[in-house]
Amino acid sequence: MYYFLVNLSFLEICFTSSIIPKLLSILAFENHTIPYWGCLTQCYFYFFLGSVELLLLAAMSFDRYIAVCYPLHYGAVMTPRLCLRLTLGCWLAGFMDTLIPTLLVSKLWFCKSNIIDHFFCDVEHLLKLACSNTRLLQLINLCSSSLVVFGSLICIVISYACIIVAVTKMSRAGERWKSFSTCVSHLLLVIIIYGSSLFLCMRGTTTSYLDISKLSAFMTGIVTPLLNPFIYTLRNTQVHNAIHLLIFGRS
Template identity: 55%
Template sequence: MMSDMNMFNRNDSFRLMDFHYSPAVKMTFFSILLNAYSITVLGNIVIIFIISTDKHLHTPMYFFLINLSILDILVTSTITPKFLSLLANGNGVISYAGCMIQCYSFFFLGSTQVIILAVMSFDRFMAICHPLRYMAVLSPKLCLYLALGSWAFAFMDTIAPTILVVQLTFCGSNRINHFFCDVEQLLKLACTDTQYLNLLNFMLSAVIVFGSLIFIIVSYVNIIIAILKISSSGGRGKSFTTCSSHLLVVFIFYVSTAFMSSRSIKSYYVDFNKLAIILNSIVTPLLNPFIYTLRNEQVKRAVKSFLCRQIYSNET
């Protein structure tokens, strides 16, 4: 380990946290994490494939769902492989460049997820509140612009703090008290005062997280008002069903995000934050394919149709 007086250069490496558990416990957790990661990647690939090949699902809602599935794969792939390596052989060493890339990718992709969820709430708002104008307003061109705009806005929101982090000088211990290059833990290793950078990170995160949350709340207030105006109970139930999957994903995502945000206020919540990161970046991407298939009749029909075609082609 480095001396407390040593200064980092770009060829130095960081070391992620050690897991002081028995080999049996670590291998059990490794197996669970590996299976979760495999199911996450496979499940989201299946959703992307089914939506892409079934013309009945070529609508704005499923176009945005493809974006969400891609993000789920990328977010969990940003931290899980290194996490698995850490559990399997204790290899917590990560290069300076690798650390910076992981740090930026995690928050860039997470920010994009937040915006995509807000865009999906706008899609549901138009479908429920303005059904006659739905396809005219949410044209393929606008959907593409909304998706690209989500990625671009998240990129611009997170690139400036990353540039400032890269320019920092690090010294002292090279140990990061996390299983990935978390920016808050990384800033604790800087030789200079990073209070301004912590504040900048918090403000930019608040703009995206709370801004998107307010947009989602306003959208669903209008959706609920529109649903309550529907005269038939069957119509109300059908309208609410089209939103339930998205609402469940939003609830899970924002609960874990709220837990993650709490570490900016009370630093002794760091262990709690690690659990929130696992929920946000590993468990949520794992659940999303099941939420959108088990609670969505159109997707279930598309999956059954695909399986029937495969069975028929194999028999012939």
């Protein structure tokens, strides 16, 4: 579990770094310009790292499934080699899933306004400014994003369905809560991220959808990474003790 949390923490540092520095530059220095290739780079890394995060959550759900359903076999199944393969698979799949749509965006012809109505270079807003035919690109973008979102979501749903079945078979209520409590942090994060991701996946290019997508992107790119340290550490006994010592002292 902690191995995946380390990867998740590193991922979200990179994820927020892809948009926050430019956003701070806009707010602090009113620097509203970004180079063309800088815009494409920001667009690629935002969706690349977002895809990796969804896939990593699916890998973490599999880890929780083994821990709850097969606790005595956990050490034998979730070996360091398997954990490494799962994380590398997430990064490679996210890289390949985002590469082709970004390359196709770079081939578009832009002849309209150069003003992006967003706080980062979102692909849907770029398509809105393009003079080229973007129907094929929209279809490819929808298929690639749907593959990651719904594919990882299916893995998570199956894992938690098996976890719920295993927990309900336990005889004692204390054992049921202790087993399921190990999944609460992960499940809460899944609800927050997938709520925004499903909307971003199914949105259109109309003005109303593009305006609402800003709030969804704000939740995914800023609010969720901010909440993650609290979600994953407030249940930790050592964190509780450290907070108690900080507030009340050693007495």
